[in-house]
Amino acid sequence: MCSQNGEGKRVSPRVQELLNHVARTPVRIEILSILTDGTLDLRDLSDCLESPRTTVRHNLQEMIEANLIEETIDNEFRSTPLGRVVLDALTAFSDHVETALELEPLFSCVPPSEFDFDIRSLSAVTVTEVTRAKPYAPHQRLTALIEDATNVSGYIPTNPLLFNRTDAPIFQAADSDISLYVPEDIADTLQAEHKTKLKNLVQRGPLDIGVLAGAKIDYGVARIDDRVVILGLDEHDKPHVLVETTDETVQKWASKRIDSLRTRASSIVETDNRGMSIAHGQD
Template sequence: MNEEIEYLARSDTRIELLRVLTEGPKGRRDLHDRLDASRTTLSRSLDRMAEFGWIEQQSNGSPYRLTALGAHIEREFSHLLEGLEVGDRLAPLLRRASVDEFDLDPRELADADVVEATAEQPLAPVERAMKARAQSDSIREFATVVMQESADQIHERIENADADATIEVVLDASVASSMREDDEYSADLERAVADGAVDYYVHENLPYLLALLDERVLLGVVDERGTPVALVESDSASVYEWAEQTFKRYRDAAESLVG
């Protein structure tokens, strides 16, 4: 590991010292007041950073200030830490998403809500998706699993939809097959297609749950048993743009159930 990176990574106080100095020159007393560090630790950090060329003093006893190199190091290391924090928050989603199929920058989801299935609330992702769907007029989504309550909600929305409502569902091939083998699901599917209240498509391999509900986007993943384990909800305009393009790409590659 690069010596400077290793030095910063070993102590939160060190990167915080650089952050404080981004505000402008600071004397030792000001720095001690701002940082959770002893005078000895602060003195050693200042001396080491001066050796690296990150900070400087115009004269002995004058305030410390960042050099251009120090400002660059602070900026890049802080960017790295922010990225790691985003990755940690989104880990329930990202650890089950393929890098080849998930081409959204995770930083775009930094402010998203993350819902994870737990032992106490194993259906939390499903319940969150159903709540969001119930509040939406426009529904466009990937169906990657068959869940009784969720499927019932979709068909209830189809039956009660206004003429101007938008409902498009891309079914994973495995989901479509399961629905056709179930008499109740099959009847609902055929009726919805015949009525023209919803546009159904079938795709051979959908990568994850994706739903565009009015101006919101939901992203979800399932475990090895096909159970939803994590859901992310975002109202970011850039995430919506990505989701819209992704939905269109998979929909256009899918087969329509009409005819």
């Protein structure tokens, strides 16, 4: 992949050589990890690794030549400062890749560039994905989370199906606060199917729906009580994956994203002295 200035993002030859050296066999990363915690002689290290001494000795020698490991005057081995730094970098890299693999269903719908934070903030997540057995699982999970919540604020690019159950807990709690932002086509669907329910819920106070005119945003993001949800859509604009997290960094990102959408929204229902009227606003 090339950067905007036409130069590729390349790893320097020296770094590439060192990475190849460490990753040549899995035992080398294990050696670094063990010797970062203290010094061991060849026999004890072989026992820890459950590996033949000849194999361990060969790898130690090459790692010494790369200045990753050093031998003490007592014929024990320990990690060098460089070895410790390399191990930290490899651990961070491993965590980064592991998170990316878990989030692959989301990244297939939403470019990682949408998230202006370290994706490792998404390492502790719950992922609900479409399957053959459960083709509506993400949508159903989203609806269930909203129904049982007290505070909801966010952009939902698909019909939330909340109004099929106006006896849901969120509509009954006196302290409920629901602020949803939807694209125009979803607003039209809600108006056509639930106009009376919308009027009643807005008059009672717990519900506010804003309409976003213009281009439709390709994914949903909402804060539901103490968690953030990100909804990825497939090529047909159907829910494909729902990611949930309580990470503080992601919560801050979601709040900023939602606030920016709020400034573009106009109320789906306006109240005046003459009653209720449905109105779309402009950007």
